[in-house]
Amino acid sequence: MGFQINNNLAANNTYRNLNSTQNDLSSSLEKLSSGLRINHAADDAAGLAISEGLKSQVGGLTVAARNAQDGVSVVQTAEGGLTETQSILQRMRDLAVQAGNDSNNADSRQAITTEVSALTDELSRISASTNFNGINLLDGSAGGGSGKLAFQVGANGDAASQITVDLSGANVKNIANTLASGTTATGGTSWTVDTTTLASGAATFKSTNGGAVTTVTTGTLSGTGTGGSFKSVDEYAAALSSDASFSAKFSVSTTKDANGASTGIVVTAKDGGTVDTTAPEGGVSGGTSAPSTVGIKFDTAAHAQAAITAIDAQITAVSTARANIGAVQNRFDHAINVTNVAQENLTSAESRITDTDMASEMVKYTRANILSQAGTSMLAQANQSTSGVLSLLRG
CATH class of the missing domain: 1.20.1330.10 (f41 fragment of flagellin, N-terminal domain)
Incomplete structure (x- = not known):
């Protein structure tokens, strides 16, 4: 190796290594101070995206x-x-x-x-x-x-x-x-009842409530008269009330004349629907739908049941x-x-990618710190290595 001063190769080499060490030291300090392994996209581009x-x-x-x-x-x-x-x-x-x-x-x-x-x-x-x-x-x-x-x-x-x-x-x-x-307490639909022509048999009632149609056909209704005929309107109303299918959906009461005698029946849908006026069977005629009353009512036992x-x-x-x-x-x-x-x-997964392993990074920092001190010392030595040229020049 020649004895030259224009290009101190030893000093250049030492400086290059020292610069690299300083970069590593700076990176370690940043990671240790922030706690993050990825502080810039350049630290780990793929890891940053993930x-x-x-x-x-x-x-x-x-x-x-x-x-x-x-x-x-x-x-x-x-x-x-x-x-x-x-x-x-x-x-x-x-x-x-x-x-x-x-x-x-x-x-x-x-x-x-x-x-x-x-x-x-x-x-x-x-x-x-x-x-x-x-x-x-x-x-x-x-x-x-x-x-x-x-x-x-x-x-x-x-x-x-x-x-x-x-x-x-x-x-x-x-x-x-x-x-x-x-209209939960409707007035019901009334019919006149002629017991002289009302024989035993089934009766059909239909009501409509908000588009929903309820149809009930009773079992065979029988009175105490000959062949199961009915002796009175009250007896017919009682037979209707006793029918399980009817009583589940409807209630019945009677209308009376001026002398208190029952002349007809009034059928009310328990769901508040409007009862169809079609006669349920022979002997029952003149179906008339009474006006609906407002809200639930408690003025009669029938209305209370509807309520x-x-x-x-x-x-x-x-x-x-x-x-x-x-x-x-x-x-x-x-x-x-x-x-x-x-x-x-997910936090654990993110931590593994972005967070600094403090122990591992401290090892790197210590290594870089020692190398930095050694490099600085060696750079000083390299700079002094060509000082012998002065002896030649003085000679």
């Missing part, structure tokens, strides 16, 4: 878990209102059963009507006041009137990431309206709605558990 996708999933699942918790709160709020609604309906049913007893005088039945009216008003108030974040849950207005609320419980934009809560069956406002201003049936239908509807809400709440609970597990696993 980690960002995982980060999106983790962030989405975190929010989705909160959404599901909100869903639980919504259904719990709705069920709270339905629980009290059912208690009110049970009390109304008790009152209707009480009103079905003819031991009640007019004042007693009026007191029952007054309490039921107040309870119906409370149902209306519950439907208007049960809300979550300003969204009414029990008046049929939720979801723009559909009664359906969607909850994002996943991190993606597909159908599997949503749970829909159907509150259409939890319409307390509709229940209140039905009991207060519906019991109408209230039972609403109790069943509320029970079904509560069961559906309970099932959805259980579904939310499972969705939260699944989301939390997925979030934990």
